[in-house]
Amino acid sequence: AKGSNVVNLIEISEGEKVTAMISVKDFAPDRYLTMITRRGVMKRTCLQEYEYQRKGGKIALNLDEGDELAFVFNTDGEQDIMIATRKGYANRFSEPDVRPSGRVSRGVRGIRLSPDDEVTGAALACPGKTLLTLTENGFGKRSPFDAFKTKNRGGKGVHCQKITDKTGPLVGIAAVDEEEDLMIVTAEGVIIRTPVAGINVYSKDALGVIIMRMKDENKIVNFSTVAKEEEAAEGQPEQAPEAE
Secondary structure, three states, X not given: OOOOXXXXXXXXXXXXXXXXXXXXXOOOXXXXXXXXXXXXXXXXXXXXXXXXXXXXXXXXXXXXXXXXXXXXXXXXXXXXXXXXXXXOEEEEEEHHHOOOOOOOOOOEEOOOOOOOOOEEEEEEOOOOOEEEEEEOOOEEEEEEHHHOOOOOOOOOOEEOOOOOOOOOOEEEEEEEOOOEEEEEXXXXXXXXXXXXXXXXXXXXXXXXXXXXXXXXXXXXXXXXXXXXXXXXXXXXXXXXXXXX
């Protein structure tokens, strides 16, 4: 089906786009919206500050010129957060390192970027899960969260994915378990679904495996995790040699 334009649901300015949707049961005082921008700025604000609706919406973040909001999480104030970049770096730090601030504040540095890098992924380090990384040219892997030590907020981080001309830049990261499937979307509108359990676990510096083979100039642009299908999913990942 065609669906309905989002402007029929919320007031949105020309050129603006939806970054995230968060489902909440209530606006508990011990919950936060944790936000991360393309330039590595992050902030967290008490969820209660968004309880009362305003026709035109509410300002959630004061952005620097040229920056944009990229990721939003509903957090409890005690989680570990990972921010990853296009060049394959990731920084893990504790949520309490980011002091809560008001809706209109700018926030603080979550990861230090080189001039030609940007944030392309963020995830919450969940017990019992592994970190999935995926690149534009279809390479990906899972790595143990324990491989990433908790550091100070604002650092450069460490490699979470080896990036080469063969792999292409990092598209994103996610916390996954083996009871989920991965849905991958390309720039040409092709979608595949593959089980997370079929993606091998490698070290944080490894190249990984070919999860989806790209043709011509097609690139992976996004992915999402979904509940595992009852029957075996098509598109089992093809193994590729691990990086030296």
